[in-house]
Amino acid sequence: MFSRWTQFLRQWIDDPRFRENQRVRLGIYIGLGVAMFLLLLGSVLPPRYQFTVGQTSPVTIVAPITAVDTVATKEAQEAAANRVQPQYTQSASVETKALQTLDSLFQTASQLAGDKNLTLSEKLATLTASAPKGVSSSTLQPLLTMSPQQVEVVQSVSERIVRDLLGAPFYKESLQEAQLLVDQQIVKYDLGRQSSLIVQDLVVSVLQPNMIYNQAATEAAKKAAERSVGDVYIHQGDVIVPKNGVVTQSVIDRMKDVGLYGNQHDYGMVLGFMAFVLISIGSLAAYIERRPPRRRLDNLMLLVTALVLLLMGIMISVTKDFMTAGAPTSAAYLEPVAVGSMLLAVLTDSSLAVVASFFVSLWFGAALGFNYWYAFIGFLSALVGAYSVAKVTHRGTFMRAGFLVAGINLLSILAMHLLQADNSADFRSFSLHAGLGLLNGVLCAVLTMGILPFFESAFGLLTAIRLLELSNPNNPLLRKVLLEAPGTYHHSLIVGNLAEAAAEIVGADPLICRVGAYYHDVGKTRRPLFFVENQMTKENPHEKIAPSLSHLIITSHVSDGLEMLQKAGLPKPIRDICATHHGTTILWYFYNKAKEQDKNGVVKIDDFRYPGPKPKTRECAIVMICDAVEAAVRSMSKPTPNRVEGVIRKIIRDRLQDGQLDECDLTLQDLDVMVPAFMKTLKGIYHARIEYPDPDKIRKEIAK
Known part of the structure; x- marks a missing residue:
């Protein structure tokens, strides 16, 4: 069941209708954008809690942003207002009224003193x-018996003291000390004991507070005091409640202030992050679509790129979930951002890996928390990782890349530490971050080596590692060619050397050319003796059969090879080389033979062509x-350099004229x-050799 599903998947992803369909391409971009938005939205939005007072917090909750502590700010403002x-x-009317009362009293006393009828x-x-x-009566009675001059003195002193006391602020509290204040004023005047007592009693009786409470001014002063108090802030990174700490009302209030309480999200942040992802995916898509035709990604490779980016999104989301669940913030230094760039560099190319890693670092x-430092460190590690695996020659390349990533992580963390204002206070924290950065490099290498085979097998991708594995002579197909068709095996090795040399010159993939050449003739193992390079004797089986049958046998090695490669699960680029290494060329030998035997003139030249298709890639054309x-x-009797070059140019000219290289x-x-x-390559293979003498012949001559 699994193999049937795998075969169906391979057929689907190899279908040109899938690889070149523009709707599928647009769907991949849209799907990538939607998936990244949904994956990372929970990481970008602050987590929400619904604790109750008295509950124990299962995690350490820190402020994700800097926000105003509303409760603390309100308390500070109230304290400032209370101090007002x-x-x-x-x-002034209090003084006037007091003076009028005294004046009325003294006038009444003067009138009564002169009245003889009472x-x-x-x-x-x-x-x-x-x-x-x-x-008291004891105060009033002397006023009736005193002389007018004495009354006038008492009145004058009383009024002066009232003016002195009520001309200045006189509060309600001052009224309690009125007698003392009046005594302090009386000593300034030369009065007798009786007059002093009269003045004291009269003045104290008319004194009232002249400072009236002004509620509006008091409220204005309190408001001003509240405004003068600055906001109290909860700073980003402040611990609101530690792990296993008791949740109080104050904790809940602080969580509300930083947006961590309740179940209502900030929809402004949701829309902002949606725009952020849209811009990122749009920019990446614009770069991919504007790449040169030779480096253009078909839909399969675009799908693989999208899956790698989704894998990185999952890793980022998991890391954030761990930190939300209580892991320390230093866990972010373990995030293997370079894995994505290393995978893309191996599966596609390093330039795409660099651009993609830039956006992964932004995410x-x-x-x-939109932390610049994490994005900076992540991008540098991804950049080094991408360029470190640009040319993979063996799996040890990944470990070397991991060490380089670890080194750049260490330098980045050191730079961040030195740029801090107090970079000598927390050496322990720096050591922890540096250690995690070094471990991050090794983790990137291990994950890349572990994930890469999945993409290779699931999508039939041809990476440098996969090509090196396929070029191993112990591969079952190559060993089959070696044992059953040794001439074909030797021919394939030489074709591989020629193709690799040509590919390096024209900028094609040398490794694909060489490995494709190794497998291009595996179909000859079905009937090896029908091919001249495998015939150990001078007997040729084609001499005993009709040219049309010979044509059928010879051309069938292409379809037989495709069937064998398909069954063995070899990637499409290798199968394409096998399918196109003859294109639609003509088997001239059997055509001429058939034409000589044809007496009715029914032989057509197109009947002796290979079925094709023609090469569509540079690598396929080079192997052809x-x-x-x-x-x-190989068939030349005397392969001199001039003759060899002439034959090569004739073959290229014939392929051009026959239209084999048009596509x-x-x-x-x-x-x-x-x-x-x-x-240069043929000179090293078919170079001239000296003829060594026969040892037996020499011995016989010596014996004679």
Whole structure:
């Protein structure tokens, strides 16, 4: 069941309708954007808690942002307002009223003193009725018996003291000390004991507070005091409640302030992050679509790129979830951002890996509170990782790349530490971060080596590692060719050398050319003796069969090879080389033979063509030319350099004239510079050798 599903998947992803469909391409971009938004939204938005007072917090909760502590700010403002003294307004009418009361009293006393019709007791009763409350009879009675001059002195002193006391602020509290204040004023005047007592009693009786409470001014002063108090802040990174700490109302209030309490998210942040992801994916898509045609990604490789980015999104989300669950913030230094760039560098190319890693680093920084430092460190490690695996020759390359990533992580963390204002206070924290940065490099290498085979097998991708594994002579197919068709095996090795040399000259992939050449003739193992390079005797089976049957047997090695490669699970680029290494060329030998035997003139030249298709890539075209060149040079009796070069150029010219190279992007200049590369390689293979003497013949001559 699994193998059937795998076969169906391979057929689907190899289908040109999938690889080149623009709707599928647009769907991949949209799917990537939606998936990244949903994956990272929970990481970008602050977590939400719904604790109750008295509950124990299962995690350490820190402030994700800097925000105003509303409760602490309100308490500070209230304290400042409470320190404001009540505001009073001095009233002049109090003094005026007191003076009028005294004046009325003394006038009444003067009138009563001169009235002969009233008795003293009647006068005293009348005066008492008009006097202020609190004035005793012992004070009023002398006023009725004193001379007018004495009364005038008492009145004058009393009024002066009232003016002195009520001309200045006189509070309610001052009223409690009125007698003392009046005594302090009386000593300034030369009065007798009786007059002093009268002045004291009268003045005290008319004194009232002249400072009236002003509520509006008091409230304004309190408001001003509140405004003068600055906001109290909860700073980003402040611990709101530690792990296993008790949640109080104060904790809940602080969580509300930093947006960690309740179940209502900030929809402004949701829309902002949506725009952030849209811009990121759009920019990445613009870069991919504007790449040169030779480096263009088909839909399969675009899907693989999207899956790698989604994998990085999952890693970022998991890291943030661990930190939210209580892991220390230093866990962010373990995030293997370089894994994505290393995978893309191996699966596609390093330039795409660098651009993609830039956006992955931005997403990483966004998930960790839009922290610039995390994004900076992540991008540097991804950059080094991408360029470190640009040319993979063995799996040890990944470990070397991991060490380089660890080194750049250490330098980045050191730079961040030195740029801090107090970089000598927390050496322990720096040591922890540096250690995690070094471990991050090793983790990136291990994860890349572990994940890469999944992409290779699931999507049939041809990476440098996969190619090196396929070039191993112990591969079952290559060993089958070696044992059952040794001539074909040797021919394939030489074609591989020629193709690799030509690919290096024209900028094609040398490794694909070499490995593709190794497998291009595996179909000959079905009937090895029908191919001249495997015939150990002079007997040729084609001499006993019709040319049409010979044509069928010879051309079937292409379809047989494709079937064998498909069954073995070899990637599409290798199968394409096998399918196109003859294109639609003509089997001239059997066509001429059939034409000689044809008496009715029914033989058609198209009946003796290979079924094709024609090469569509540079690598396929190079292997086609090299296959023909090796066979032609091998058949030459005297392969001198001039003759070899002439044969090579004739083969290239024939392929051009026959239209075999119309569908690939090899230029005439490419074809021209390939000739010296062929000559140099063939010179090393078919070089001249001296003829060594026969030892038996020499012994016989010596014996004679």
